[in-house]
Amino acid sequence: MSFSKILSRGSTVKPHGGCVSKAFVSAPLCRVQFSTSTSESSSIRAEAWLPDKWYGRFLGVGNGGLGGCIAYRDLDYGSALHFATVGSNNGHDGDTGRPFLGNPEVLNDFTFRSIHVEAVIGKRIVEAYYGRPHTKAYYLGCSTGGRQGTQSALKYPADWDGIIAGAPATDFNHLLHWGAMLARYIGSPNPDSSPEFIPSELWKLVAEEILNQCDDIDGVRDGIITEPDACDFRPEALLCAGAESEKCLSLPQVEALRKIYSPLYDNGGADLSSLIASGNSKRMYDLVSRTLAMPSLDAFYRLFLVPGMEHCTQGPGAWAFGQRGGTYGAHNESSHNLLLALVDWVEGGVAPDTITGTAVDGTTRVHCRYPVRNVWNGSAYGCER
Numbered sequence: 001m002s003f004s005k006i007l008s009r010g011s012t013v014k015p016h017g018g019c020v021s022k023a024f025v026s027a028p029l030c031r032v033q034f035s036t037s038t039s040e041s042s043s044i045r046a047e048a049w050l051p052d053k054w055y056g057r058f059l060g061v062g063n064g065g066l067g068g069c070i071a072y073r074d075l076d077y078g079s080a081l082h083f084a085t086v087g088s089n090n091g092h093d094g095d096t097g098r099p100f101l102g103n104p105e106v107l108n109d110f111t112f113r114s115i116h117v118e119a120v121i122g123k124r125i126v127e128a129y130y131g132r133p134h135t136k137a138y139y140l141g142c143s144t145g146g147r148q149g150t151q152s153a154l155k156y157p158a159d160w161d162g163i164i165a166g167a168p169a170t171d172f173n174h175l176l177h178w179g180a181m182l183a184r185y186i187g188s189p190n191p192d193s194s195p196e197f198i199p200s201e202l203w204k205l206v207a208e209e210i211l212n213q214c215d216d217i218d219g220v221r222d223g224i225i226t227e228p229d230a231c232d233f234r235p236e237a238l239l240c241a242g243a244e245s246e247k248c249l250s251l252p253q254v255e256a257l258r259k260i261y262s263p264l265y266d267n268g269g270a271d272l273s274s275l276i277a278s279g280n281s282k283r284m285y286d287l288v289s290r291t292l293a294m295p296s297l298d299a300f301y302r303l304f305l306v307p308g309m310e311h312c313t314q315g316p317g318a319w320a321f322g323q324r325g326g327t328y329g330a331h332n333e334s335s336h337n338l339l340l341a342l343v344d345w346v347e348g349g350v351a352p353d354t355i356t357g358t359a360v361d362g363t364t365r366v367h368c369r370y371p372v373r374n375v376w377n378g379s380a381y382g383c384e385r
């Protein structure tokens with residue numbers, strides 16, 4: 001194996017797969033592109049970004065949605081923090097799951113195999129390039145990337161010494177089923193066939209009413225609902241008293257909202273309410289706790305809930321804590337950066353009790369590990385059992 005192509009700080013590179021037009025390079029590094037077959041009818045493509053300044057750590061990064069897009073932003077982030085960083089295309093190119101059709105091996109890459117391959121081959125490349133093996137291996141991913149991290153922990157636990165699984169799309173089939181049910185409840189934008197349809201401009205009204213009813217449950221009216229599960233939203237408050245207007249909802253629209261905020265039952269009447277996405281991570285934590293018969297999983301598994309964050313990033317909350325690179329406001333200290341906190345945990349035995357997130361306006365908030373509660377003490381949020 002030989003390596004020759006070295007990129008300098010501030011370069012851009014042309015990605016493959018067509019998901020982004022260019023990718024930034026923040027640290028001087030060697031970029032290695034490789035591909036390998038994973039079965040007779042499937043293959044993955046991947047890249048290793050090997051920084052000049054390397055402290056011996058290996059980092060694998062995941063993917064998003066159904067996509068086959070190498071996470072270039074995360075490659076840049078990891079290599080800028082001096083990790084030898086590897087990311088793959090998840091077994092297919094492009095940003096849809098269309099290549100799965102009729103090819104179960106491509107689906108296998110997506111489901112469990114691509115991250116394992118990137119770990120195994122990535123580590124070999126790292127050793128060949130630096131002339132010594134890595135010391136510790138880390139994984140970072142969100143959404144589908146979170147699911148991939150969870151799957152790695154279950155299926156290939158030797159691949160990583162520490163895993164960050166953000167907003168993991170575990171129980172994937174049921175999550176998609178729930179999404180499909182939402183579409184069914186909401187109908188189509190045709191007032192004749194779907195009087196229950198709620199147009200996009202009315203969702204702002206719905207969001208305002210949810211905050212109106214539930215914002216102060218956590219003790220402070222700040223635009224953030226700390227415990228969404230504690231919000232027993234009553235959509236009837238939005239019913240039009242007289243003529244319909246853009247300030248109220250019709251009865252069919254309220255009924256549709258009521259269905260969305262109600263538990264989903266299967267044919268046998270079993271309670272599927274726990275499939276609501278906001279509780280999916282708590283549900284998984286509790287399932288692991290029951291399965292292992294361990295009341296606390298703190299020794300190896302910590303779940304941090306982030307009030308006011310949308311999916312993986314964004315939102316009114318303090319959502320930036322080193323989960324991604326680029327413009328995501330990563331701080332280079334472990335109290336504010338989940339990846340560096342993971343390094344402290346793996347290499348120093350110091351597990352994070354809290355993670356401090358930073359909001360768009362620069363304010364910070366402490367996030368607590370489940371099941372520790374995040375409470376308002378009259379002047380600030382804190383963590384309390």
Ligand SMILES: [Ca+2]
Nearest residue numbers: 215220222224
């Ligand atoms: Ca609040």
